[in-house]
Amino acid sequence: MNTRNFSRRDVLKLSAAGVAVGALGACATTPGSKGKVVVVGGGWGGATAAKYLRLWSEGSIDVTLVEPSRTFVSCPISNLVLGGSRTIEQLTMGYDGLRAHGVNVVHDTVTAIDAGKRQVRLASGTSLPYDRLIVSPGIESSAEFMYEGIKGMTAADADVIPHAWKAGPQTVLLRRQLEAMADGGTVVLSVPMAPYRCPPGPYERTCQIAHYLKTRKPKSKLIVVDANPQVTSKGPLFTRVWKEDYAGIVEYRPNMAVNEVDVKGRTLVSNLGDRIKGDVLNFIPPQRAANIARDAGLITANNRWCEVDWMTMESIKVPGVHVIGDATLSAPLMPKSGHMANQHGKAAAAAIVELMNGRAPVPPMMANTCYSYIDDRNAIHVASVHRWVPEKKTMEVVAGASGVSGQDRAQWVFEGQYAWGWAQTVWADMLA
Amino acid sequence: MRTKVYVSGAILGLSTWGSGLTQALAQTDAGQARYVAANCANCHGTAGTARGGMPSLAGQSKERLAESFRAFRDGKRPATVMHQIAKGYTDQQIDAMAEYFASQKAAR
Numbered sequence: 001m002n003t004r005n006f007s008r009r010d011v012l013k014l015s016a017a018g019v020a021v022g023a024l025g026a027c028a029t030t031p032g033s034k035g036k037v038v039v040v041g042g043g044w045g046g047a048t049a050a051k052y053l054r055l056w057s058e059g060s061i062d063v064t065l066v067e068p069s070r071t072f073v074s075c076p077i078s079n080l081v082l083g084g085s086r087t088i089e090q091l092t093m094g095y096d097g098l099r100a101h102g103v104n105v106v107h108d109t110v111t112a113i114d115a116g117k118r119q120v121r122l123a124s125g126t127s128l129p130y131d132r133l134i135v136s137p138g139i140e141s142s143a144e145f146m147y148e149g150i151k152g153m154t155a156a157d158a159d160v161i162p163h164a165w166k167a168g169p170q171t172v173l174l175r176r177q178l179e180a181m182a183d184g185g186t187v188v189l190s191v192p193m194a195p196y197r198c199p200p201g202p203y204e205r206t207c208q209i210a211h212y213l214k215t216r217k218p219k220s221k222l223i224v225v226d227a228n229p230q231v232t233s234k235g236p237l238f239t240r241v242w243k244e245d246y247a248g249i250v251e252y253r254p255n256m257a258v259n260e261v262d263v264k265g266r267t268l269v270s271n272l273g274d275r276i277k278g279d280v281l282n283f284i285p286p287q288r289a290a291n292i293a294r295d296a297g298l299i300t301a302n303n304r305w306c307e308v309d310w311m312t313m314e315s316i317k318v319p320g321v322h323v324i325g326d327a328t329l330s331a332p333l334m335p336k337s338g339h340m341a342n343q344h345g346k347a348a349a350a351a352i353v354e355l356m357n358g359r360a361p362v363p364p365m366m367a368n369t370c371y372s373y374i375d376d377r378n379a380i381h382v383a384s385v386h387r388w389v390p391e392k393k394t395m396e397v398v399a400g401a402s403g404v405s406g407q408d409r410a411q412w413v414f415e416g417q418y419a420w421g422w423a424q425t426v427w428a429d430m431l432a
Numbered sequence: 433m434r435t436k437v438y439v440s441g442a443i444l445g446l447s448t449w450g451s452g453l454t455q456a457l458a459q460t461d462a463g464q465a466r467y468v469a470a471n472c473a474n475c476h477g478t479a480g481t482a483r484g485g486m487p488s489l490a491g492q493s494k495e496r497l498a499e500s501f502r503a504f505r506d507g508k509r510p511a512t513v514m515h516q517i518a519k520g521y522t523d524q525q526i527d528a529m530a531e532y533f534a535s536q537k538a539a540r
Binding site for chain 2: 017205339342350387402405421422
């Protein structure tokens with residue numbers, strides 16, 4: 001993509017001189033409309049982008065959101081369904097709130113993106129034109145990739161060995177397996193090499209499963225097989241909790257990448273040949289941006305992730321297409337979290353509103369807070385603030401503006417209350 | 433003000449703007465405030481109206497908001513998260529956010 005440096009004054013001059021005039025694109029729009037935006041994917045990033053485009057454009061940008069599912073199921077908090085303190089229904093919401101903002105919500109699947117013609121094709125056969133496209137596809141959670149390179153396992157086997165890394169039926173399936181397991185059984189949880197969706201997620205899940213076992217099946221064990229050399233996020237806190245709260249239940253094994261699954265034998269096999277057998281297996285496979293991003297040529301890094309211009313979230317490769325959420329190649333120390341995807345959505349919406357109004361985008365700021373519940377009541381967090389650094393053309397954590405929970409456990413009770421308040425507030429920020 | 437910004441080549445496909453330069457600049461600065469303030473919305477709600485017992489910011493006095501924020505930043509007010517988050521913003525951003533939330537109507 002041809003990128004140029006402008007000062008705001010330059011942009012003003014250009015526009016004032018009448019150099020940059022004319023319609024936004026070739027597409028017909030409703031009278032008074034500043035342009036059409038199509039959003040692919042109604043998760044944390046896409047839903048937020050759709051809502052904020054409508055809010056910040058004061059209804060002057062036409063927004064169509066394409067999402068196959070009629071309901072949104074939150075990944076954050078879904079580990080608590082495994083622990084038993086929340087139900088999947090509490091994490092499930094509809095898209096009517098977005099409709100009330102004037103978002104045209106279409107329940108369909110985008111099968112192709114034609115960036116040349118600026119349109120997307122839908123499974124139903126129709127096409128949607130756009131002036132700007134926002135792609136918020138998440139990680140690929142179906143088909144070949146998740147298990148490609150994993151001997152003995154295919155996507156279909158996820159019905160027996162769930163990943164539960166996209167909240168919904170997979171979460172419920174894993175919960176049922178835990179409920180069906182006899183006391184004295186062994187659960188095996190496998191963590192992929194970073195980067196993956198939700199850095200602290202596997203360790204929160206460890207706590208949640210351990211909490212369930214401790215309270216309901218105390219003779220049972222949980223073996224955590226981690227491809228990473230150590231706990232990826234909030235390490236000292238999680239390690240302390242496992243020692244203080246879940247001794248004798250949680251066994252943590254770092255540096256152990258699973259590359260083979262014996263589905264019938266309910267056994268994970270590591271790259272060093274270790275065989276870990278369990279009664280319930282939760283294999284979280286390696287991840288990359290979803291197929292639609294790959295097919296549109298948006299994946300530019302390591303065959304996995306989409307690089308963006310953080311100023312606008314626009315793809316570095318495909319003009320007019322903005323990529324947000326877990327599918328992006330993360331900026332330094334930026335987590336693939338729902339909270340961060342929400343912030344990406346706002347950054348993309350802000351940039352598009354400015355551009356469609358003939359103004360230069362403003363440098364983005366993003367904040368992140370990820371809570372992890374260590375049982376049914378207590379939570380710990382990691383937080384950071386990220387700013388645009390023009391000389392490096394990326395986002396960086398502002399010096400000093402990051403951290404995790406303190407070691408005072410009395411505070412973790414409050415954090416547990418804040419975490420549930422956060423969930424309700426951020427769901428409304430996306431969908432209400 | 434000559435802030436260097438990084439703009440994609442697509443800037444050349446602009447719509448017409450009806451308003452004058454001054455108004456456009458003012459709009460951009462107001463826009464900047466709402467964009468930075470949207471960092472807070474995840475925990476404090478869209479336009480500062482929170483749910484689930486989280487503190488709402490909408491409609492509070494600008495002075496009080498800015499003062500609280502700085503107290504978190506400077507470690508004078510204890511917090512679980514805000515002492516970390518507050519260090520991420522400049523004085524100018526803090527004042528802009530405070531002004532934005534002060535001007536929002538408190539819902540419910």
